[in-house]
Amino acid sequence: MSRSIIVIGGGIIGASIAWHLTIAGAKVRLVCEKPGGIATPNSFAWINASWGNPHDYFKLRMRSIREWSRLGKDVAGLPLSWQGGLCWDLPEDKLLAYAEEHTSWGYDIKRLDAAEISAREPALVNIPEMALSAPLEGVAEPRDAAMILIADAMRRGMETVENARVTALKRDTAGRVSGVATDRGEWTVDEIVLAAGAETATLAAGIGVDVPIHTPPGLLVHSKPVPPMLNGLVIAPELHLRQTAEGRIVAGSDFGGTDPGTDPDAAADELFSKVKSFLKGGENLELDFHTTGYRPTPKDGFPIVGRVAGRDGLYLAVTHSGITLAPALGLFAAREILDGEDEALLAPYRLQRFA
Template identity: 35%
Template sequence: MSDVVVNQQVVVVGSGIIGASVALACQDLGAEVTILDKGLLGGIASGNSFGWINASFAENQAYFDLRNEALERFRALDQRLSLENHMRWQGTLWWEDMGHDFAEQFQVLTKRGYPSKLLKYSEIETLEPHLREVPDQAILTTTEGAAQAKSVALAILDEVKRNGGTVRGCVPVTGIRQAAGRVSSVQTEVGELLCDVVVLATGAAAQSALIGLDWTLPMANNEGIILQTDPLPQVIQHVLMTPDVHFRQNLDGSFVAGQIFNGETNPNVSAIALASEIISRIQTKLRDIPKLRLAEVKIGIRPVPLDGMPVIGAVPGLVGAYTAIMHSGVTLGPFVGQLLASEILEGYASPLLKLFRPVRFA
């Protein structure tokens, strides 16, 4: 590992949970950081997310390893920034699939050594006494949690500012300039900013071109609906992943729910109509609770690189340019920020990122 290079000027484009995490980690390693966002601070997808922090679902071992370690790193960030108002580590009860798929999921988790327990009816009933539709079995994954990702991003941005970093919203970045074969500045709608390194954490906008950069990331973004209710007393204890709705309760008692898992919205059904239907599904699943009242409905766009996997590391063809684009960015954000900062400022290329490099889209 090479020596830490101090006082590198790092510009991070995007202030969602990924950009904020990268910036904080770069600052921790001695860089002077500036975060620029074309819109309001805290991100776009990060504000429309279900926010489930988990390693339950990973298509391959490398992706599982990344996600699994990410849970630990998120816990450390929680302790450092006292994020208790923005997140909970309540664990998950999962029974989205049944039969063979359920058995296979439990087998995969067990094989990977992931903390998970098969619960039967009576155990589920005890853990979730307000559940009316109790499944015969469910998988309990105890180390997981959920966050209001935009609030977490804003808390991280506050920390960056406290430590002397610059954070600016409403500054669209339009291009990157280079000199002597490497990044020298970013161009914005309000002027040019000199830098040694630029990190593109632009979420679903990753496929948009920037002047001076001959590379964009092909994306397969998709939509999902997220709704929030008015606060109720705390009645559910876990993130509940049921066959037709995912839901959880925030610390203030509001429910957060998501439904469209495959990314296809039905143009013939309005978001409000769908949200109302989801609410009544949740109401039916629970007993002895007050009426759920819809407070907010959001259609979010998941930033999904074309092959579905995270894209993290050096941008092909431009020294000093890096990127970090992914779905499951809530789970992965704090850890990915640390990995990327270490690579940029310490020259350490983590083997955990081997399969997730931008160069596969060169």
């Protein structure tokens, strides 16, 4: 008999885990307030294994980049674009140190001079003397990717309960986490996957599990669609930009977004003014809307993934790097839940490290 599993959370992480569990033969019910998630639609959506992380995390991110390519072949219509990233978001000495380190780890990085940068991104107003090009990097349009994974899993037999707020996790008389209570009803299953983003800590606390996360806000501005201006991701000091397939320029002060402060509208106007002055023809850009996402970020900045000691039946998956890591975490979680495998790449990222 197939295992019955509830996945809580309709963002990219929950969608990927639910999809991988479904194709592996589990009986899956996805329970969420909104298909596509809450934080996921407000993501910058950069797929990368870029600077600032230790080697173990680099290896996990690189594996997930490869898994995105696999998933793109398995699921028709996933909105993936391998446009590459252009980065000069560090002082020159740190930029060169990053290039040297990551090249030694196997990351494809090329150093470009001003002429090469101008040829790559002719719309830039101010061309830096040097930047790094990472051809492996790309984008998964976040909400659409999650929705397509959910729809494909539903075609394969997954159930979805939408517009449902989970109010509590339930334990049986033996102490096993065995069900959920929602404002749409209660269900008992073999396993619970808690991938509820910012709500993860609150739901886990209800059964005595401390999940140390915070949820910093990140504001992104979105222009009205325009003809092509950018050829890839641009990771510049104090401004990260990309252009969507429909032509919108999406930007934040970094990939996590801008602090919206107490006046998000004013913060969005100020940020969009920087975007307009950053690009040739930018004076013709029009702000369409801005978004503020609350990124579920574990205390030490790295994912929390895996079973919880002393809480049989519960599997956690929470990370601030959901777009990059989604396909690998989905694959690994399905194997760990259904086959009892321990994935070595996830060993540093168990909740127990905070004990």
